[in-house]
Amino acid sequence: MSDHKPFHPPLSNPLLIVISGPSGVGKDTVITCMKERGLPFHFVVTATTRPPRVDERHGVDYYFLSKDEFAEMIEQGELLEYAIVYNDYKGIPKQQVRQALESGKDVVLRVDVQGAATIRKLCPEALLIFLTTENEAELEARLIARKSETPEGLKLRIATARQELKQIDIFDYVVVNRQSKLQETVETIQAIIRAEHHRVHPRKVIL
DSSP states (O other): OOOOOOOOOOOOOOOEEEEEOSTTSOHHHHHHHHHHTTOSEEEOOEEESSOOOTTOOBTTTEEEOOHHHHHHHHHTTOEEEEEEETTEEEEEEHHHHHHHHHTTOEEEEEOOHHHHHHHHHHOTTSEEEEEEOSSHHHHHHHHHHHOOSOHHHHHHHHHHHHHHGGGGGGOSEEEEOOTTOHHHHHHHHHHHHHHHTTOSSOOOOOO
């Protein structure tokens, strides 16, 4: 009697995709482009205590909260991770991530390098993508060109970015977001995600 079992390819699980990198590499721009392409992902809306910029909308770009509201979320254990980033709090609402994964959707998070390191510890099976520029000089030029910082604030962001570039080893992939090559960057990220869904041993995210 044969003990032969029919072959079935392994089933792919929804992915927890973390897009991170230093300030100034274009994380927000890349996420916006991915949304505009109508990709079938759940894009997590981050909570923050910083005030909205002119073109930002509550519940779309971020959840803009008071420090008391944010403190309440911390107390209730409602955040997957949180950190102080340039004197303001940022955090990922845990329930939002769980619900999206349970629906079978890939989940995309945009976090700083410190947040990515936290998620790696909490969820080793998360897919971490490090977004960067071609070199440090270009990164510094981009930060200066934004003209959104005081001289002291700019100096802090540049120093922080240099330290964050040293954290690349905690990530699975690195993608260079070249100047004027946004579509190419997004296509590379899509290719990484597609490939991850064809792993012989699929990632299994447990939160």
